[in-house]
Amino acid sequence: MSYILLMLFPAVMGASCFILRKQTRLVIIAAVLTMLVQIGLLIPLPTGEPARMLGLTLSLDPLSRLFLLAFLSVAALSFIASWRLPHGENFVPVTMLILSFTGTTLLLLQEPFMVALLLISAGLLAVLAIVDLPTGSPLLVGRATIATALKYMVLMVIAGVMMYLAFVLLDVAQPGQTLDRVSPAHLTLGLVAVGFGLRLATVPFHSWLPDLAEDAAPMVSVIVVTVLNVTSLLFLTNTLQFHPELVFENARGFAILRGFGIATALLGAILALSQTNMRRVLGYLIVYDAGMMLFGIASLSPMGLAGALFQAFNQIIVVMLLFLCVGLLERPDGRPSNVQRRDLLRRWPVAGTGLLAGGLALLGLPPFNGFASKLLLYEAAAQQGSVSLALLLLSTGLALLALMRVARDRLLGPSDDQPIAETPLLVGATDLDRPAERRLEPEPRGMAIMVSVLLALCLGIGLYPQPLLATINEVIRGLTFVRSF
Amino acid sequence: MSFGAISWPTIGIALSAGAILLLRDWRLTVSALFLNYIFIVFFLTQQQFIQPDVTLLGLPISMTVLVKLITGIAATAILAITALTFSREYNLEDLDEFSLSELRRAARRAQRQRAGDLLNLGDYVVPFWVLVLAALASLVLPRLYPIGRSYTVDFAWYWLGLTGLFTLITASDLLKIGLGLLLCASSIDLLYTALASRVQLFPVALLSLVTIVLALVVAYLSGLLYGRLKTLDLGELYQGR
Numbered sequence: 001m002s003y004i005l006l007m008l009f010p011a012v013m014g015a016s017c018f019i020l021r022k023q024t025r026l027v028i029i030a031a032v033l034t035m036l037v038q039i040g041l042l043i044p045l046p047t048g049e050p051a052r053m054l055g056l057t058l059s060l061d062p063l064s065r066l067f068l069l070a071f072l073s074v075a076a077l078s079f080i081a082s083w084r085l086p087h088g089e090n091f092v093p094v095t096m097l098i099l100s101f102t103g104t105t106l107l108l109l110q111e112p113f114m115v116a117l118l119l120i121s122a123g124l125l126a127v128l129a130i131v132d133l134p135t136g137s138p139l140l141v142g143r144a145t146i147a148t149a150l151k152y153m154v155l156m157v158i159a160g161v162m163m164y165l166a167f168v169l170l171d172v173a174q175p176g177q178t179l180d181r182v183s184p185a186h187l188t189l190g191l192v193a194v195g196f197g198l199r200l201a202t203v204p205f206h207s208w209l210p211d212l213a214e215d216a217a218p219m220v221s222v223i224v225v226t227v228l229n230v231t232s233l234l235f236l237t238n239t240l241q242f243h244p245e246l247v248f249e250n251a252r253g254f255a256i257l258r259g260f261g262i263a264t265a266l267l268g269a270i271l272a273l274s275q276t277n278m279r280r281v282l283g284y285l286i287v288y289d290a291g292m293m294l295f296g297i298a299s300l301s302p303m304g305l306a307g308a309l310f311q312a313f314n315q316i317i318v319v320m321l322l323f324l325c326v327g328l329l330e331r332p333d334g335r336p337s338n339v340q341r342r343d344l345l346r347r348w349p350v351a352g353t354g355l356l357a358g359g360l361a362l363l364g365l366p367p368f369n370g371f372a373s374k375l376l377l378y379e380a381a382a383q384q385g386s387v388s389l390a391l392l393l394l395s396t397g398l399a400l401l402a403l404m405r406v407a408r409d410r411l412l413g414p415s416d417d418q419p420i421a422e423t424p425l426l427v428g429a430t431d432l433d434r435p436a437e438r439r440l441e442p443e444p445r446g447m448a449i450m451v452s453v454l455l456a457l458c459l460g461i462g463l464y465p466q467p468l469l470a471t472i473n474e475v476i477r478g479l480t481f482v483r484s485f
Numbered sequence: 486m487s488f489g490a491i492s493w494p495t496i497g498i499a500l501s502a503g504a505i506l507l508l509r510d511w512r513l514t515v516s517a518l519f520l521n522y523i524f525i526v527f528f529l530t531q532q533q534f535i536q537p538d539v540t541l542l543g544l545p546i547s548m549t550v551l552v553k554l555i556t557g558i559a560a561t562a563i564l565a566i567t568a569l570t571f572s573r574e575y576n577l578e579d580l581d582e583f584s585l586s587e588l589r590r591a592a593r594r595a596q597r598q599r600a601g602d603l604l605n606l607g608d609y610v611v612p613f614w615v616l617v618l619a620a621l622a623s624l625v626l627p628r629l630y631p632i633g634r635s636y637t638v639d640f641a642w643y644w645l646g647l648t649g650l651f652t653l654i655t656a657s658d659l660l661k662i663g664l665g666l667l668l669c670a671s672s673i674d675l676l677y678t679a680l681a682s683r684v685q686l687f688p689v690a691l692l693s694l695v696t697i698v699l700a701l702v703v704a705y706l707s708g709l710l711y712g713r714l715k716t717l718d719l720g721e722l723y724q725g726r
Contacts, residue, residue, distance in 0.1 A: 055685055113677070113688040117695050124695075124702045131709055138581035140588065146710055147722055150662070153702060154653065157666045160695075161646075164673045169632070172680050187630075 014096030035076035088132020123156030162195035185249035210283030218327035257298035264291025269398035307376030342413025369461035497524030522557025556693035560700040567704035595715035646672035663703030
């Protein structure tokens with residue numbers, strides 16, 4: 001019963017929210033309450049007790065529960081954030097449907113055909129959120145936004161097709177069998193790599209992510225990157241667990257995948273360095289992070305896998321923090337909109353600090369949460385050889401430079417609000433002839449509190465990562481493909 | 486496995502998918518998509534691995550085949566209705582003056598483009614050679630990498646997948662991209678139905694649902710693009726990017 005509620009309750013509430021979508025605040029309250037109910041349902045659910053329903057196996061493992069809790073929390077925060085940040089009319093209902101699909105995906109991880117299709121469906125729903133406009137918006141949907149949505153749709157469907165094809169091949173292939181010249185395991189790993197590469201935005205399939213970060217509403221980017229991409233990462237781990245032949249017959253294939261991981265991290269960092277748009281920089285930094293996680297999984301070592309999964313968890317919090325801060329920093333602040341602002345940290349201190357700290361956390365600098373996970377990834381890289389380690393460290397160094405450049409250009413510049421000298425009234429002029437005083441609003445208090453909470457969470461996990469790491473390590477001890485390699 | 490085993494539904498699948506890749510007019514391509522789904526249904530009814538399990542209007546038919554027939558009709562109907570009633574009109578009273586003038590400019594540009602849009606055989610050269618390439622690959626791949634139960638099954642899914650992929654690559658408008666994606670979906674659908682060790686109802690039903698949702702999203706995006714630019718041309722969409 002709890003499983004059914006986990007899968008269907010957000011969908012039903014999403015449909016209700018769609019009907020009421022014009023009443024933005026009511027819909028947000030209903031959505032937050034739905035997420036809280038879901039969290040309340042999920043916490044007491046026992047793990048490792050599979051159930052059969054309509055011929056399908058439903059099961060919840062500790063890792064899925066941990067991540068599902070994180071997804072629901074992030075969704076609740078993004079709904080609250082959309083109270084003040086601009087968002088599409090259908091953002092809440094579409095996100096609830098995506099969460100319904102994600103919950104179902106995490107319960108059905110043992111049914112790869114279903115999961116591949118659920119991921120395509122969730123991707124198609126995200127397309128609707130990308131092109132969505134706020135209620136009664138006086139603007140047209142931008143060409144760039146439509147182009148981004150189209151690109152995302154095409155790539156996600158192709159990713160799904162590749163995954164589905166791979167699972168059909170895995171379903172029919174016998175271990176050790178060869179199709180004339182190509183081993184099915186090689187072919188399948190290739191399809192799996194392309195499918196998951198498209199979803200996780202690894203090189204050379206990364207181009208959709210910076211476009212999404214630039215053109216979609218910040219909270220839509222949060223949902224796509226944290227919920228959909230991380231679910232795909234969990235599915236990849238599960239695929240390797242349930243199809244160990246992919247690992248046994250593909251030692252060289254995984255070496256190539258590690259190479260792609262390093263290339264993604266390196267190229268993501270270099271491209272982040274060459275951007276001037278703050279959102280695109282963030283997009284490329286997330287690509288860099290995806291490369292690090294891909295390397296961790298492809299290393300097939302307990303340390304690499306723990307690092308990748310821990311980093312995926314950290315990414316959920318950090319990406320929420322980063323895009324929330326970007327949304328706040330982009331709010332109109334009473335100054336002309338055609339001037340690029342360079343003093344955002346002075347103007348919006350909490351959001352500016354959040355962006356800087358979130359960036360450092362994403363790169364894995366102490367004392368933030370990314371540090372422990374990145375350290376594990378570096379250790380896994382060191383096991384593979386000093387070249388891998390050096391390249392990963394180099395990519396982190398370049399990513400740090402990109403972040404520093406953003407900080408210099410947009411956050412730490414001199415204040416634009418220079419005091420204007422009092423000019424005496426000329427003969428014949430009145431007080432009404434003086435230029436109107438600018439009214440600079442303070443940061444919205446609720447949003448500032450949310451940024452502070454996320455920052456505290458980043459610091460808290462950074463300083464005390466043991467409980468999370470213990471859960472992840474326990475799950476990894478049960479993964480046969482890691483031990484056997 | 487021989488060429489002699491190729492049946493008339495296979496030829497129908499080949500011709501209709503080829504027409505989608507080659508032609509540009511939506512009236513022809515959407516009709517070809519409908520025919521493609523019908524031929525896939527006939528193709529499946531001829532396969533030994535599909536057994537009739539329900540009776541409809543006195544005809545024994547497999548539930549799997551029936552699901553695919555309904556899916557095909559639904560997906561084609563969604564695209565056809567969208568194409569017939571293009572435009573997701575904005576609430577013009579909500580738009581500001583800049584947006585209204587942008588819409589007027591887009592309408593003028595699209596009108597000029599349509600006026601100069603004459604039949605140009607040059608537009609068909611690349612799709613034609615791509616079609617030849619897809620045909621060669623689909624004939625050769627089932628021999629090099631046989632995956633399905635028979636040559637015809639392999640030919641059919643390779644052909645659908647390749648024409649879908651090449652339609653995506655050569656597409657010049659959004660609706661055609663959607664048709665390419667639907668062909669790719671048909672390809673894996675056929676492969677799963679023909680190959681999986683145990684065809685389960687849920688994956689088949691979900692795949693059908695995904696096909697319909699994909700058609701809906703393509704229709705929505707097409708309507709949105711047409712409402713914004715008064716054309717589905719991708720060149721116009723990517724102008725200035």
